[in-house]
Amino acid sequence: MELAAFLAVMEQIAPRSLALEYDNVGLLVEPDHTDIKKVLIALDCTTTTAQEAIDYGADLLLTHHPQFFYGVKSIGFSSPLTGAAALLLRHGIGHFAAHTNLDAAKGGVNDTLAELFGLLNVEPVPPENIGRVGVLPVPMKLSELVDRCNHILGCRSAYAGDPDRLVCRMAVLGGAGGGDLEEIQAAGAEVYLTGEAKHNQILEAGERDLALILCGHFETERVVLKSLLDRLQILAPDVQYKITLREKAPLLFS
Amino acid sequence: MELAAFLAVMEQIAPRSLALEYDNVGLLVEPDHTDIKKVLIALDCTTTTAQEAIDYGADLLLTHHPQFFYGVKSIGFSSPLTGAAALLLRHGIGHFAAHTNLDAAKGGVNDTLAELFGLLNVEPVPPENIGRVGVLPVPMKLSELVDRCNHILGCRSAYAGDPDRLVCRMAVLGGAGGGDLEEIQAAGAEVYLTGEAKHNQILEAGERDLALILCGHFETERVVLKSLLDRLQILAPDVQYKITLREKAPLLFS
Amino acid sequence: MELAAFLAVMEQIAPRSLALEYDNVGLLVEPDHTDIKKVLIALDCTTTTAQEAIDYGADLLLTHHPQFFYGVKSIGFSSPLTGAAALLLRHGIGHFAAHTNLDAAKGGVNDTLAELFGLLNVEPVPPENIGRVGVLPVPMKLSELVDRCNHILGCRSAYAGDPDRLVCRMAVLGGAGGGDLEEIQAAGAEVYLTGEAKHNQILEAGERDLALILCGHFETERVVLKSLLDRLQILAPDVQYKITLREKAPLLFS
Amino acid sequence: MELAAFLAVMEQIAPRSLALEYDNVGLLVEPDHTDIKKVLIALDCTTTTAQEAIDYGADLLLTHHPQFFYGVKSIGFSSPLTGAAALLLRHGIGHFAAHTNLDAAKGGVNDTLAELFGLLNVEPVPPENIGRVGVLPVPMKLSELVDRCNHILGCRSAYAGDPDRLVCRMAVLGGAGGGDLEEIQAAGAEVYLTGEAKHNQILEAGERDLALILCGHFETERVVLKSLLDRLQILAPDVQYKITLREKAPLLFS
Amino acid sequence: MELAAFLAVMEQIAPRSLALEYDNVGLLVEPDHTDIKKVLIALDCTTTTAQEAIDYGADLLLTHHPQFFYGVKSIGFSSPLTGAAALLLRHGIGHFAAHTNLDAAKGGVNDTLAELFGLLNVEPVPPENIGRVGVLPVPMKLSELVDRCNHILGCRSAYAGDPDRLVCRMAVLGGAGGGDLEEIQAAGAEVYLTGEAKHNQILEAGERDLALILCGHFETERVVLKSLLDRLQILAPDVQYKITLREKAPLLFS
Amino acid sequence: MELAAFLAVMEQIAPRSLALEYDNVGLLVEPDHTDIKKVLIALDCTTTTAQEAIDYGADLLLTHHPQFFYGVKSIGFSSPLTGAAALLLRHGIGHFAAHTNLDAAKGGVNDTLAELFGLLNVEPVPPENIGRVGVLPVPMKLSELVDRCNHILGCRSAYAGDPDRLVCRMAVLGGAGGGDLEEIQAAGAEVYLTGEAKHNQILEAGERDLALILCGHFETERVVLKSLLDRLQILAPDVQYKITLREKAPLLFS
16 A cells, blocks of 8 residues: 555544644654555554564554654664664654544544443543543442453553542543543543553542542553554555554553 | 741751752741641641641641642632642641752652662762662662562552563662653663653663662652651751651552 | 622623733632622732721622732742732632723723713723723813812822823723823823823823823722622622722822 | 043943843944033933933933833834934934943942932842942931932822831832832831832732832932932043933822 | 825735734834835845935835844944944935835735746745745756846856756745745745755755755845836836945855 | 774864754764774765765764754655665664864864965954954955955855955854854954855945855865864774765855
8 A cells, every 4th residue: 555545544543633732743754665565553662663563574663652752863773762763764664653643533542442441421521632531331439440440451550539439420531641630520520540640640639539540551542552453454454454462561560 | 946947957957959940849838836836747738638737736737749839820728739728828837848859858758768778889860969879788680679669668569671680770769750761870770769650751761771660659758757757856856746647648559 | 699609790790801811810719608798899909908808707808909910839928929818718718809801891990980080982992902092071181180080089190291281082091001002092092091100101101292190000990899899789789798998098198 | 532431431330240131221322423522411311302412412312211122123203112212313412321230330329319318337239239228327207208208309209108117227229119129128128218119019018018118210210310420520521411401200290 | 195105005015914923024214204205225225225315315215125123222323233224314214124025925026036937827835925836938957047047137046956957847935045945845846946045955955856046135136126116106106216226236256 | 993982082073062052963873883994074964975875884974064953753764854864874874963063173164264274363253262263374355365265165256345355354164154243343354254144144244344255155164074084084093984975065056
């Protein structure tokens, strides 16, 4: 498939106009070939996934997080911030990122989370429309919901709030969601599932009496990879896809 | 003890000149009484610790984190960002914060961490001299060190790195240390104990081949409360102190 | 009356959308009670008016100028910038400010000034529509107009311009109006009544041949208190109001 | 006298290094002649003083306030901000300003004020060392001091504070001094004489219990003209000087 | 002709709304007379053209480039940045600049360039619509086009690109055009005629395989003077015009 | 030679501390090998010199201008701003830039220029000490000096000033020097040789009566390549060097 046609498919899946202003999305490393045959899908562009793309013979490494977040003024194989891009360039493999636009898109990270939890009456959380809020199929205790999170996402959650509190209206936002507590609460959520939050944000949730479940940045976002794969196989079926096998949750639990 | 004299003692323990430029430290809420008799010590100024200070009859709530981090233009009991200060003001109790100055100070957060782990040849990590780096008494596997962390800090750590890697030179920085990886590595650390780090910082540690142990923002900083108490009891013995009983680790583990 | 209902009435009187961007308006200190029974009305939130609100048993201190103009990072009874707010918080009294929105509002500060001078064909002064410009009922000498100002506003004006100049078209802007000379002149004013102006602004008025009457920041704004009271008594009649008795003009004349 | 030599004399009287960073001082309009024979001295460069300089046959108009405070992108005779400079340029007369450097200089605006009031143990007020603080020869009631101000400066002061309060330690700062209240109070002043202050600054003085006397921007600064003349006649005696006769206090009192 | 009427004609020729945001256009020096009888037209307001305006008895010096580009805080005959304005002010001659608005205007700098080269299907280059792009009447070698440039503009061009390359679609932008290469290429140009470009911009054109012809800032803009004259003679025929005779190309070639 | 040792030699030749603050110098693309055997030297890192480095089998491309001047957020072979870096990365060749530090260094760009013209009493031009000023061996007409420039630098200069003016004191600054006219004149130069200048800078030189010779950005800087080679062959003799053969002056003259 022509690169331009593949980019058009990605624009359909995660329109660039949905990305937050500060974000860096799109084709960040240009591939050698304009004929795209194999694409490796992962959450992050790291030396691990870059090497896997090489071994797989991929033409593109398609990830959620962009390799370049701030502008860089030098590039090198041994640099922790540009090493993966250097590897890809060396082997003629492109890098495409769909980040906050994939968070916000229909069928993206947060729609996938909402669906996994069977949320009803799902709506985007204003003003940025990245998170989603909806109603759980049945009210349950916070501790039960935490168990469900662990089961559904394959994670070991940490949480804040009374384990016996009965919760019903839930917001979800994959990744780092601690900066949106005011908007989440204004959307009526009693409990907020996100990936990570900072200490002061966790305390703020406590002061707001908003229950918080932290399932891991990685664990709340990797769910989108399968959704993405499914849509790509329909919209760009001529390309061969593979979801990364080597990318692991970056944190081990003791 | 006169408030002014107490402030002078705190200046001795955590000199204001050590605070980072963006920080907000010192007497942030003015107490009714200039005669300080009882001081409650905690990590955070929250409605929980404020209420405990009220119940204890404290003249001051002395914490690590400041209530006001950014300037506020309104204040209210039900506001998640100013509610604790409003409570204190209502009851004439002052609020004093020693934050990055206490991190950096001799005998402060990070010296305490270094001491708990028995680090040898301890040195501050340039350029901000907040973190500490030193040598473990005996080299050990990363997984063993993680177990020690859990034991010493009473936490359940997450970590990144090969569990069987033998580590010897360790850096410690209580709180949120993920932004300092370059400096920590330049100081020669093989393993870095801190409280919390963001997803991209954890990946960066991986690219740097720097082992990372995340023990919790709260758990890495609360160790300073006892050190602080000890020094205050020596330097300002006329005052009665209490370490908070109600402040709990903000996150529960599933 | 419910606090929320009272806030809605204030929004009707001085819509928040009329406030200038840099301004700080609305409920700046949260009261204890959500049932509003007594409101003290004043120009400024000072320790004097705060104490009066306490003695009056007010639930709210409603003022023109906000206590917090810039964000604050500490608060204290003895602080000149936050002492009044501390007093109010201590006694559970709220603080509500209607500032540039009340200047600009229909029936607000500047409409009241225009009405007191019987101006005809009154129009807002673009682009911010805070000031008002209109025609005096009869043309008069500048010196006569200054005498009228003193009589109407109970002030001792200072002025710039030829006392014998006959003036007809007049602009009014309560408070500090010296920064708007270009706009005021573009609106066709021959004479400009405002509260205070800086030295270079007074010279600029001279260069523009625009007569200037400075009646005092306080004296040009306190006229709104009665208008405000009248409208509140109609729109929220269940509440008991009092205009401050203790707030005096801050400057004495020799 | 050569222009360069005259500029060197002015540098001696009011060194450029004493000016505040935002200020604009020095030779702001270049004269036709480099031989300086006649200099008109005034507080401001206005169309009035510029015309007087023309009629006097001056080579330079020497003022306290600069004509250009912010950068200008156009210039014109009818412009209120550049008209005086246009007039001077038309007639080949230069314009030299000694502003905050003359405020701060030894023998400048504030030393002159301190001397007029017979202050003892006079010291600059840190950190900018523009204002002066000292002790009145005899303690007196605030109302008496106000009378003395009116007598010495030929003004009609407004003031804030208890007229019967006995004051002893006084700060002086010609011009607009309301932004320096914290520094003035830290220097121990009980009463602060300045030219003008804004409404919120007057209230702040009240909250600080700092008596405030406002004598007029013009009236507190014109006293320097005679001091300046005296020094110039000694240091540059070949030049003929005249203090403006046409510049009047810009405000009339009703 | 009244000055106001003349300004209205200029607004018709080069509407102020077309100027780029950073630009400084319009009446920058105010003339003595509001009756405009003679206007000198030039590219720049320099001491040379200012003196010519004086000798010609002009009421206005009308130029493409403004004298004041950044705000000035002083003015003088011997100053390289304000000397021409000082001369004009001395002689009561006004200065009017039509800069980027004249570049962009219908019939302005770039339309004139397009017309001189007989470009077909001429369109503005987005997003700023200052440059123009169109098709040459006949395709020609780059070296032939360079010869035509030299002939048409009376210049000695420098160029980058293969002299034998056949070019057809050409963009033109008088003055300094090197910052617009991406937009110019996106508009489909094969060759780009502009006045000047910086070293890195010339290299960038090479990397883009965009042929570049640099004809001189002066030489690419002076062509507008005749167009401007023609339009003024139609729209404001009562005024006498002269195109500068003394303004020469600022660079000589060796 | 070890890469680290080679970098130390470059630090000796062009110390990083001499670079201007905004500059980007040092190792900008990391090479595959830490054993440096062959280095290609050029002015710019372009696809042309990158390809030459590949063909030469270089380990490093050493240039004056850095490939990355502003931070980049994507990288690609077909990108005009990052294509050369992509090529180098593909082939494991490093890129090292010595820019304003090489301009300023002893024996760098401007010392080389000064030496080529036999300037006497050569001094750096404050405050940045990048340019050099000195006295020509014999005074000569500007036109003669221009001829010498063409001869010495192999360029076709453009110039501004009276061809018959006798000049003696000359400043030199390779590259784009038009922004430094005030400093150059303050250093006493009568004539200023630089690479390129913008239209308004050329006019400014005219107003300053400072003769200006523009010899081309490329032509004034390439002279340093031989000096650099000579020093490297002495300080790092184990490495094989080659000065680019394919890099040509980017502009052709008609």
